[in-house]
Amino acid sequence: MGAASGGVVAIDVDHRDKLSNNLELPATVACTSSVESDGTWRGHLLYRASSPVATRRFAWGEVLGEGTLCILPPSIHPGGQRYSWVPGMGPDEVATAPAPSWVSAGEGTARVLDAEEPSDPPNPLEPPDPRTAGNYSERNIPPCYGSTLLHSLATNPEVALTIVRLCGGHVTGVGRGMRCVLPDHDDAHPSAALYQQSDGTIRYHDFHQADGVEWYSLGEVYAAYVTKHVRQLRSGERAIWHLRAATDAGLLRPPAIAAALLPDDAPKPARKLYAGFCRLLELRALYDGAQDSTPFSWRFAEAWCGIGSPPTVQKGMSWLLAHGYLERAAPQASEGAAGRRELTTFRLGHPT
Ligand SMILES: [Zn+2]
Numbered sequence: 167m168g169a170a171s172g173g174v175v176a177i178d179v180d181h182r183d184k185l186s187n188n189l190e191l192p193a194t195v196a197c198t199s200s201v202e203s204d205g206t207w208r209g210h211l212l213y214r215a216s217s218p219v220a221t222r223r224f225a226w227g228e229v230l231g232e233g234t235l236c237i238l239p240p241s242i243h244p245g246g247q248r249y250s251w252v253p254g255m256g257p258d259e260v261a262t263a264p265a266p267s268w269v270s271a272g273e274g275t276a277r278v279l280d281a282e283e284p285s286d287p288p289n290p291l292e293p294p295d296p297r298t299a300g301n302y303s304e305r306n307i308p309p310c311y312g313s314t315l316l317h318s319l320a321t322n323p324e325v326a327l328t329i330v331r332l333c334g335g336h337v338t339g340v341g342r343g344m345r346c347v348l349p350d351h352d353d354a355h356p357s358a359a360l361y362q363q364s365d366g367t368i369r370y371h372d373f374h375q376a377d378g379v380e381w382y383s384l385g386e387v388y389a390a391y392v393t394k395h396v397r398q399l400r401s402g403e404r405a406i407w408h409l410r411a412a413t414d415a416g417l418l419r420p421p422a423i424a425a426a427l428l429p430d431d432a433p434k435p436a437r438k439l440y441a442g443f444c445r446l447l448e449l450r451a452l453y454d455g456a457q458d459s460t461p462f463s464w465r466f467a468e469a470w471c472g473i474g475s476p477p478t479v480q481k482g483m484s485w486l487l488a489h490g491y492l493e494r495a496a497p498q499a500s501e502g503a504a505g506r507r508e509l510t511t512f513r514l515g516h517p518t
Contacts, residue, residue, distance in 0.1 A: 167230045167235070167236050168232035173214055174213070175230060176236045177191065179211070179227040180208060194211050194255070194261070194263035195255055197212070197237075198250065200247055213269065214262050214264050218232050220232065229269055235336065235343060235356045237356060315452060316405050316409070319412055323340045323360075323368060329384050329415060330344070337360065342360075346358040348376070348396050350396075351377070358373060359371050359373075367383075369382065370383070370386075385411065386404055388410065402461070406449055423451060425440075426517050428440055432485070433481070439471050440492070443471075447460060461509040462511070464483070467483075490516060492512050492513070492514065493514075494510065495513045
């Protein structure tokens with residue numbers, strides 16, 4: 167809506183009874199996902215505005231202006247209903263009317279806001295029911311945020327919104343529809359939303375499930391954005407990608423760690439791995455400053471450091487180990503879905 171659509175704004179009336187009589191809504195083009203047998207409908211009235219209109223919520227509904235998305239016919243609502251033009255109000259039947267003055271006038275809206283009760287934001291996408299929503303149970307992302315910092319990141323709506331925006335998402339709030347930001351999930355209509363779940367964690371819901379997965383952690387969303395590849399991550403990986411997103415977004419500043427500088431003739435894969443490894447240690451120091459070693463599997467390192475293939479990772483690691491920049495540390499036990507595993511860990515070495 168707004169400038170991106172050539173100045174079209176939508177009025178979404180959820181509660182007609184709460185709409186005060188002095189708010190004029192001229193006849194215009196309108197779309198809906200449901201027309202009841204008695205002729206009532208809920209949907210969007212579309213108007214043309216000559217200047218940018220701010221998005222605002224009211225007790226009766228909302229004005230969808232700059233930065234919002236609006237589902238139009240013939241798209242299908244995530245709930246399954248097809249959007250259609252309201253009979254007699256299609257673009258072939260009526261003209262898109264100019265927005266009434268109160269829509270664009272700041273003064274008038276203040277008065278309207280004062281007169282109205284605050285309301286919960288209406289939801290353009292139906293929130294999924296976690297008990298019945300598709301493969302939620304198979305993909306019930308377990309809490310992986312042991313520390314207070316990780317927990318507060320995972321449950322903070324502003325952090326989640328900032329991360330999604332960093333991934334190019336146009337999102338106006340938790341529970342609000344947006345186009346899916348996952349790579350290769352081309353969609354022209356809102357098909358994703360953030361939801362705060364019962365444990366407080368905010369997760370990304372992908373309605374069209376283009377990768378067969380419905381729920382993602384924000385760490386997975388960010389990893390997919392950086393690596394251009396959608397992947398389901400283990401809990402530790404989700405946490406570290408989440409931290410990386412928060413620091414890339416400028417929400418957190420990790421402590422600097424003391425690492426020896428690589429010589430100028432170090433091979434490129436070694437440089438990339440070393441930079442990625444130091445970054446990983448810095449991020450881990452945010453929630454566990456006492457640990458100086460970390461698991462660094464080749465599969466993880468490949469994605470984390472942006473390295474093309476496992477043999478290249480192997481080459482870079484061999485160089486770093488042989489030259490003393492990294493060294494092996496005590497293996498770490500990890501309890502995962504697949505059972506107990508021993509993880510090889512590494513720490514910074516002392517090159518001579
Ligand atoms: Zn998607």
